[in-house]
Amino acid sequence: MIEPITNDPTQKRGRGRPRREGADQEILTVARELLRDRGYREFTVDAIAERTGIAKTTIYRRFPSKGELAAAAIAPMNGVAQSEDIAAILRETATVLRLLANPDGEAIDIIRAVVQPRHARIRELIARDGTRDPDLTADLLIGALLTRLLVSRELGDAEELVRAVL
Numbered sequence: 001m002i003e004p005i006t007n008d009p010t011q012k013r014g015r016g017r018p019r020r021e022g023a024d025q026e027i028l029t030v031a032r033e034l035l036r037d038r039g040y041r042e043f044t045v046d047a048i049a050e051r052t053g054i055a056k057t058t059i060y061r062r063f064p065s066k067g068e069l070a071a072a073a074i075a076p077m078n079g080v081a082q083s084e085d086i087a088a089i090l091r092e093t094a095t096v097l098r099l100l101a102n103p104d105g106e107a108i109d110i111i112r113a114v115v116q117p118r119h120a121r122i123r124e125l126i127a128r129d130g131t132r133d134p135d136l137t138a139d140l141l142i143g144a145l146l147t148r149l150l151v152s153r154e155l156g157d158a159e160e161l162v163r164a165v166l
Helices: 023-038 045-052 056-062 066-077 086-098 107-129 134-151 158-165
Strands: none
Touching: 023 045, 023 056, 023 066, 045 056, 045 066, 066 086, 066 107, 086 107, 086 134, 086 158, 107 134, 134 158
């Protein structure tokens, strides 16, 4: 029979070393800093391990791939956009996408996680107007940001994009 987990201090703890308190948050904080400072291509588990003093095996046990670690690191920044201002949504999207400059294959999954909720919100706002195709318009706005990221690495001005497309 499997014993339930309790906080009873009289119970024996499990095998292995106990988890370091706050290690997950420390890993994610350093990961966000590295993404911001170096971009995704230069973002490495080795660098995170070195800066945190946490073993690479521990990091990989918690985050099995570089992509999953990056996605977890940006998750707090990647909530559903609530703004009524399309340019504000694009600025927010650009802020998160900047962390993923110089993407590789794994970055596409992360970019998808950033873009999908914002694309849906822009589509919803455009649909209220009823004068434009909401899917195409959202594609044009988000697509312009992605194109700028991939081609020039400069995301430009969100208001300028809104004026040009709308």
